[in-house]
Amino acid sequence: MTNFARDEFDRVPEVSSRQGVHRAASAPSRPKLWPILSAGIAALAVGLVAFLLLPQLGFQPALTPPPAAAADTSTAPASPTATPSASATPSATPSASASASEPASPSALEPATSETIAPAAVDKSQPVAIFNGTLTSGLAGRVGATVKSDGWVLGEVANWQGAPQQQSVIFYSDAAHRASAEALGELLNIPALVESADFPTPVAVVLGPGYE
Numbered sequence: 109m110t111n112f113a114r115d116e117f118d119r120v121p122e123v124s125s126r127q128g129v130h131r132a133a134s135a136p137s138r139p140k141l142w143p144i145l146s147a148g149i150a151a152l153a154v155g156l157v158a159f160l161l162l163p164q165l166g167f168q169p170a171l172t173p174p175p176a177a178a179a180d181t182s183t184a185p186a187s188p189t190a191t192p193s194a195s196a197t198p199s200a201t202p203s204a205s206a207s208a209s210e211p212a213s214p215s216a217l218e219p220a221t222s223e224t225i226a227p228a229a230v231d232k233s234q235p236v237a238i239f240n241g242t243l244t245s246g247l248a249g250r251v252g253a254t255v256k257s258d259g260w261v262l263g264e265v266a267n268w269q270g271a272p273q274q275q276s277v278i279f280y281s282d283a284a285h286r287a288s289a290e291a292l293g294e295l296l297n298i299p300a301l302v303e304s305a306d307f308p309t310p311v312a313v314v315l316g317p318g319y320e
Contacts, residue, residue: 228287235263236292237312241273247315251296255313258295263309273316277302285310 236255240248248265256262276298280289288311289301296313 228284230287230291231285232258232260232288234285234288234310235261236288237263237307237309238265239268239270239312239314240266241268241270241276241314241316242319247319251313251315254296255292260292268314270314273314275300276316276319277314279304279307279312279314281305281307281310 238248238252238255248267252262252265276296277300278289278293278296278298279302280286282303282305286301286303292311292313293299293301298313298319
């Protein structure tokens with residue numbers, strides 16, 4: 109140690125940025141990242157805006173037709189050449205339609221016209237039921253006597269137990285007994301005829317209000 113007293117030059121701080129005689133410490137340089145981050149964020153924002161807003165404004169990318177469509181358009185002009193052959197085929201249809209429109213010869217119609225359906229005959233052997241649907245007592249018996257005197261076989265004679273009738277009706281079971289129903293209608297002056305299979309006899313007479 110020296111014997112001199114300490115002065116201001118002997119007071120050296122323990123931590124100093126200076127090294128040596130008036131020499132500044134060289135701090136390591138760090139790259140600045142904020143410009144790069146800003147540019148990346150801006151590019152991302154522009155891409156997002158373009159992706160969301162441009163389709164709504166009507167900007168859509170043009171679509172090129174697929175190769176298959178191009179091949180179809182190339183073969184399309186060949187179709188008109190086949191139309192003359194198709195137009196030639198209708199020439200056979202007028203002859204066929206003309207032959208179909210020609211009236212058939214009388215000889216061809218003879219088998220159909222020669223067969224005649226015989227009308228159903230009146231069969232008085234089938235029993236006829238008489239039902240009184242009025243409040244007049246004994247009306248069914250009197251009408252039954254008239255039917256029997258005309259040669260018909262008389263069946264059941266009773267009061268009507270079905271739905272109320274608005275008029276007198278003659279019911280027949282099928283078309284084979286319609287002629288019998290018409291004959292009874294003329295005899296009893298009852299023009300209303302109804303086909304029905306709900307009765308036990310082929311022909312049934314239901315006397316309605318107002319019948320005398």
